[in-house]
Amino acid sequence: MGHQVLVPQAPQRIVSLVPSQTELLFDLGLGDRVVGVTKFCLHPKELVKGKTKIGGTKNFKTEVIDQLQPDLIIGNKEENYQEGIEALQQKYPVWMSDIYTLEDAFAMMEQVGKITRTEPQAGKLTSIIKTQFEKIEPIQPPVTAAYFIWKNPYMAVGGNNFIDDILTRCGLVNALQHLPRYPEVTPAMLAALNPQVILLSSEPFPFQEKHIQEFKEICPQAKVLIVDGEMFSWYGSRLQYAVPYLQKVLEEIRSV
Template sequence: MNHHIAVSFPPKRIVSLVPSQTELLAAFGLDNQVVGITKFCVHPEEWLSKKTIIGGTKSFHFDIIDKLQPDLIIGNKEENYEEGIRHLQEKYPVWMSDIVSLDDALNMIQGISQVTGKETEGSKITQTIQQSFETLKTSHGQSILYFIWRNPWMVAGSGTFIHTMLEKLSLKNVAPSSRYPVLSSDEIHRLKPDYILLSSEPYPFQEKHIAELKQISPSSRIILVDGEMFSWYGNRLIFAPDYFNSLSALLQ
């Protein structure tokens, strides 16, 4: 973004605008330093009642943030909205990430560890993630659609972190070549993916939605999946390969 920030080091009043990065700050042991989070920052669970809620990832309450007087705000290009970030940058140092690949995620972890004075913790987490991904078992190139929304149907396409995780599993994402394409029922039917994965977030897909999509794409096998494992790019990545290995056993 070509935006330079100056931070009082180490920062003592941090606001996090991204759930997976909030969880990372907790893993760094920054309980006392984190003063504000979004309503979607559900991990660690106890922070929802302990920390000040500053709104959502795409709807900041600027008056609440002003009262917190943060000396560092941490956001993400995709998860947050440009207008809100630009407004915050006028008053506060805002550290931004932009994550598509696993390397992007590892660099983000190291970057946040540096700006918060937690480089030892950051190095340990990135090394553990790398070791964990060495155990990843791949599938057999099955075609797939990964659904993130209903009404309208929306899937994860190329240029997304979810797409990168599907590639790690050697799955062929047949979504059109845009980041989050909207598909009609006819388009889903024509694509005929071997598998349809229904994410737990941002739309909370449930068992009842399997039958709905089965009518649209009868030849596809439909599975509910943990969206956090595919789209959270902080320390939760440590556990993703074990989850993916269990999933791969179903995709045979």
């Protein structure tokens, strides 16, 4: 966003506006310094319960944030909203990430480590995740896939975003890669694309087994799976659990 963020001392009162980055802060050993999180910050489950909730990722309660008097706020360009971020920047140091690829996620973790003075922990974490992703076994030959995140209307993952990057690393060719980041998709569009695999994410819309049949009716030949959205979209320390899960999904696809 073109802003310089000055944090002359190790921050002691951190507000996180992004679930995956909240979990990262705890995994860097900063749990005691996290004073505010969003209502969508679910991990680590027991530890975030006691933190002050500052609203959602798209609708901060600025009066609550003011009461917390943070010396660092961490957000994300896509997940948060510009007007709210700009208002917070008038009062506090607000550090923003902008994530499109796995490499962006590594850079974010390393920069959060630097700004919070936890560089050794961040370096160790990124090293572990990098090693795991080097071992991922993508599907060969690649298969076409569509990844859905919403219902009524159907919305899916297009190109130029983090989930698209993860799909590519798995050997899944995003059938909607030519479209904007999160396009609305009609049944007719999906039928015309006819992907070999349809992945229904558990978030933000909670797709369940009961939704599989409606997609099978649109694309009878497709393999339709419910997948853990956190493992495809959380670009913080949750990535350390992603590769074993992704391998299981790929094994299920291969079994078709």
